[in-house]
Structures are given as C-alpha cells and as structure tokens.
Amino acid sequence: GAVVSQHPSRVICKSGTSVKIECRSLDFQATTMFWYRQFPKQSLMLMATSNEGSKATYEQGVEKDKFLINHASLTLSTLTVTSAHPEDSSFYICSARSGPTDTQYFGPGTRLTVL
Amino acid sequence: QKEVEQNSGPLSVPEGAIASLNCTYSDRGSQSFFWYRQYSGKSPELIMSIYSNGDKEDGRFTAQLNKASQYVSLLIRDSQPSDSATYLCAVRKGNNRLAFGKGNQVVVIP
Numbered sequence: 001g002a003v004v005s006q007h008p009s010r011v012i013c014k015s016g017t018s019v020k021i022e023c024r025s026l027d028f029q030a031t032t033m034f035w036y037r038q039f040p041k042q043s044l045m046l047m048a049t050s051n052e053g054s055k056a057t058y059e060q061g062v063e064k065d066k067f068l069i070n071h072a073s074l075t076l077s078t079l080t081v082t083s084a085h086p087e088d089s090s091f092y093i094c095s096a097r098s099g100p101t102d103t104q105y106f107g108p109g110t111r112l113t114v115l
Numbered sequence: 116q117k118e119v120e121q122n123s124g125p126l127s128v129p130e131g132a133i134a135s136l137n138c139t140y141s142d143r144g145s146q147s148f149f150w151y152r153q154y155s156g157k158s159p160e161l162i163m164s165i166y167s168n169g170d171k172e173d174g175r176f177t178a179q180l181n182k183a184s185q186y187v188s189l190l191i192r193d194s195q196p197s198d199s200a201t202y203l204c205a206v207r208k209g210n211n212r213l214a215f216g217k218g219n220q221v222v223v224i225p
Contacts, residue, residue: 057210
C-alpha cells in the first residue's frame with residue numbers, strides 16, 4: 001500500500017518552455033501533497049504544500065507564479081514549471097500524506113533538465 | 116541554527132558491522148521524527164518513524180530518540196552492501212511539513 005507515482009520520470013526541455021509534472025497517490029486518498037526539489041548532493045528542500053481543493057502554500061523564496069501547483073482531486077497534484085531556465089534543472093519529488101497519519105510517502109521523482 | 120542537522124561525513128563500515136547515524140534538531144516542541152533511505156538517483160523511502168523517547172526496533176534498524184537532548188539516531192545492525200545509501204533524518208513541522216537534514220552517506224564495504 002501507500003504507492004505514489006510521478007510522471008514523467010525524466011524530461012528534457014528547451015529554455016523558456018513549460019513543463020508539467022504529475023503526482024498520483026495510487027491506493028489511497030491524499031489529503032495533502034508536498035513538492036520538493038533536490039539539487040545534486042543536497043538535501044530535499046520543500047517547495048510547497050498542496051491541499052485538495054485549495055491554493056498551495058509556498059515556502060519562503062519559492063515563486064508561486066513560476067511553480068504552479070494544482071491539487072484538483074484527492075489522488076492527483078500537478079506541478080508546472082513555467083518558462084523553465086537551466087537553473088531550474090533539478091530532481092523534483094512529490095510526497096503524499098493520508099489523513100490520519102503524518103507519514104509522507106514519496107513518489108519516484110522527476111528529473112528535469114532544461115537546455 | 117539549522118532545523119535539522121546531520122554533520123557526519125561519509126561513513127564507511129565493514130559488512131556485518133553496526134552503522135550509527137546521528138541527527139539533532141532545533142525545535143524543542145517537535146514530536147515526530149523519521150529516517151529515510153535514499154539511493155543515488157532515487158527518491159527517499161521511509162525506514163523508521165519514532166515519536167516517543169527511547170528505542171524503536173524494526174528488523175536490523177533501531178531508532179533512538181532523546182527529546183531532552185534533541186537528538187535522534189539510527190543504528191543499522193549487521194550492515195549489508197545493500198544498505199549503502201544516503202540516510203536522511205526528518206522532523207515534522209507545522210502543517211505536517213517535513214524538515215530534512217542534509218543526509219549521511221553510508222558505504223558498506225564487503
């Protein structure tokens with residue numbers, strides 16, 4: 001149980017384009033989803049918290065207009081990186097939390113490379 | 116002061132030995148603590164959660180929590196080459212967010 005998927009697993013795009021990453025909880029309803037970013041040899045940095053049906057809460061320093069988050073259902077959240085630039089190249093990981101527990105289950109991650 | 120600190124450099128242990136990892140946290144009010152394992156190029160996977168002072172054992176893993184001293188540790192007994200990974204300590208913050216340490220790399224030498 002507690003499986004979280006992400007799609008795509010890897011994406012390469014040109015500078016200036018937008019990229020959408022999907023995060024799905026496959027066998028449970030996720031009241032809250034989280035989006036993280038991880039640069040090489042660094043730890044996970046929380047970008048935003050996403051609650052179903054409401055606006056995402058962004059961490060300090062994360063541009064909400066650049067990283068658009070939509071949590072339209074209890075099993076799906078999307079992160080759109082708008083007008084991507086090479087400095088946005090990173091490993092993006094989502095996690096999902098089920099209501100009564102505070103355990104977060106992580107998706108497999110999406111490696112974004114912006115040329 | 117960082118929310119979660121893991122200061123040790125890479126840890127090399129012989130196969131079969133015990134690997135010991137430490138983590139300190141800054142918020143004395145924290146209640147939930149987690150250890151995640153992350154293989155290179157992969158996302159983290161939960162190994163242990165601990166909420167009460169003392170030890171919690173799960174197979175070859177033991178988590179230890181001391182809230183008075185604000186530290187959490189992880190022991191890996193009978194270390195195997197498959198245990199070679201980066202281990203991340205995480206502490207739950209408000210609104211169920213997690214703060215992660217930078218991780219400790221463990222290398223198990225056959």
